Amino acid sequence: MRETVALIIICLVGAVFAEIYELNVDILKEAECIESFEMCQQEKCVEEMESCHRESRIDMVVYTGFVNIVNSNFHFPLIGFVNMGLGSQSMPQLGFVNWTQNNFESTQLGLINNVGRNFNGVQLGYINLVSESLNGTQLGFVNFIRGNVQGMQVGYVNIALNDLSGLQIGFVNLAHRVDGMQLGFVNIAESVDNGIPIGFVSIVREGGYRAIGMSVSELAPYNMAFKIGVERFYTSFNLAYKPDREAAHEASFAGWGVGTIVRFNDVLFLNPELISMNNVGKHKQNHTSFVPNLGFRITSGLSIIVGPSFTWTSIWNDSDADREIFKPTFSFKEHRINDRNRLFVGGRVGLRVQAR
Secondary structure (H helix, E strand, O other): OHHHHHHHHHHHHHHHHHHHHHHHHHHHHHHHHHHHHHHOHHHOOHHHHHHHHHHOOOOOOEEOOOEEEEOOOOOOOEEEEEEEEOOOEOOOEEEEEEEEOOOEEEEEEOOEEEEOOOEEEEEEEEEEEEOOOEEEEEEEEEEEEOOOEEEEEEOOEEEEEEEEEEEEEEEEEEEEEEOOEEEEEEEEEEEEOOOEEEEEEEEEEEOOEEEEEEEEEOOOOEEEEEEEEEOOEEEEEEEEEEOOOOHHHOEEEEEEEEEOOEEOOOOEEEEEEEEEEEEOOOOOEEEEEEEEEEEEEOOOOEEEEEEEEEEEEEEOOOOHHHHHHOOOOOOOEEEEOOOOEEEEEEEEEEEEEEOO
16 A cells, blocks of 8 residues: 555656656747747747747646646636746745746745745745745745845745845844844844844844953953944853852853943943853852943044943852852942842943954
8 A cells, every 4th residue: 555655656746847847848948939039029030939939838727736837827826736837926826836937926835935036925834935036024944035125034044145124033044234133043144234133143244243352340350251243232252250269269150141332422332231140160150230331432443341230149059058159259239138149239340342
């Protein structure tokens, strides 16, 4: 029984590829007809063009429910395993593979959706491809647009090779110029104009923000951070070390944060940051700080950062050693909420070098 089913499937798939192959031959032949017509148009070779066109099968309609191949004059939905629309299409396509040769204005629902030119509508599938521009929505695992995007891409990987005027939501988002929003784990853009990328890492080649900071804080005297994104929203990766004569009070920290820069003029700017740091080692502690920094630009790439710091320290287990392990380098105010939570008011000062 299994062998019979497998044989039937193989035959059907073979028939599909044979039909596609023959169709490609016809498309090539039609292209030759058009080229021939353009070459002899001045001599009015209309009859030769019409004769050549009749020999091809471009005008034919194949609607079997399994493989559907229609021209641009077919104005009904395509529902089948493989749907192929020649020319432009404006009716829904529902199938395993949906393919349109030129422009498409409707909805494609399938595993693989492809539009040969511009797309206006909704693509819902595992892989969605548009060769030119999108005005609508793509929902899938991989969404790819060769041209501009005016709308939304939602998937694991979203790619817009030209301009994005809308929204990308995914694990990896890539666009040439962003005039909208990228929301994902990794965002990559050539430039960001009026938009904003929000993610764990946002890489913007032109006009992006990249800086290295060194500072002293109430948490630890030695702090280093790498900041990347855009000035409207960037992420930071932080390391800190607090030495102590007592080994039990020595601590190392690693963490992640977010920040923004609001410039008042060419010299002065506000730089609020929210940073979460965890102890590296056996002690289970988290230190979350809100730091409303004030920045002063010294040169085009060097700034002084100074401001107060409000830190909430949480201890994750019940051991007496961990309850007493953390002592800040300094603090202006300390409040013990309970055995596991404390608040510290401190301050930070440092230098920041911005890459150009």
